[in-house]
Amino acid sequence: MTGQVVDLAQKFGGFSDHWRPRVAARLNGQDVRLVKVQGIFPWHSHADAEEMFLVWKGRFRVEFRDRIENLEPGQFIVVPRGVEHRTAADEEAEVMIFEPSEVINTGDAPTSDFTAPTGQTI
Template sequence: MDTVNVAAGFARIDEQWRPKIVGRLNGQEVKLVKAEGVFPWHTHADVDEMFLVHRGRFRVEFRTHIADLGPGEFVIVPRGVEHRTAADEEAEVMIFEPAGVPNTGDVLDERFTAPIGAEI
């Protein structure tokens, strides 16, 4: 039952696109990620995921539209929906999803696929 300081968690992250776990509940993981640039198109066949912006501007791009998010805004990507994420300048984002979900979904990418279970 430790308190998590989100800003301090982000301060410990020194890489882009590699989410770090800061909490777990009911089979879900709460992750922090710094993002800049464009992430690959991918899907998560069996899980929904939620992106909540802490700092900066962050986009979740779908084939039919773009969710452009600022601090305090979130979007839920339904399972099976192809998407990619992007940020023109560095953004800090919280991700909520089931434990063990690869961040690149159905795509393996040496630059973007993060290790499962990485914590800070």
Template sequence: MKVSIEEKFAAFAEHWRPKIVAQLNGQDVRLVKTKGTFPWHAHAHAEEMFLCWKGAFRVEFRDHVVTLGPGEMIVVPRGVEHRTASDEEAEVLIFEPSEVINTGDAPSSEFTAPSGVTI
């Protein structure tokens, strides 16, 4: 099935609420708009891949920060504590196992997105 990423991003406005646009091999392809700073967390059993689509997006680790621009990506290894951030709105694709909760091991909060939401 063909997907227009631009159209899918245009269909929602909220930040930190990933939307599933495709699923394959037990993985979700999720779209998320970001602005501000997400809580520190880790995913004990899953890697996460972040691909910046639009804007500038940071993945912050305790000892360094990686800044991504459009077309750049990073894979966060399983079990590594991190948080994500963007000063202005950014659009990001996330590839991760379907069962992953976006806030990982952090306590539930307003950042904890409902699971299974598709667009």
């Protein structure tokens, strides 16, 4: 995966399920994960890691307890470590996530159908 061009449209076209991030690349202990989203993800936080969400396609929102941030394609947000949040999209969206490789997508929320297998690559 390193030293090679990554075609995002091709990679996103390689899967159809929602809330199951795929690792497209790794660098400096971080994953570049691709995920398709639709609906509402559970509330959670990550005590030891920030997360960066970059919208590639569609509309995406990050909900905090005190506000909602709406993102369009080409926009990103960094969720600080330890901050409770949930993500959502009314229609399907494609999002890139940058976070440490060991991060579990559901953070401190109980294991559920939203908990993705770790390290799944595309």
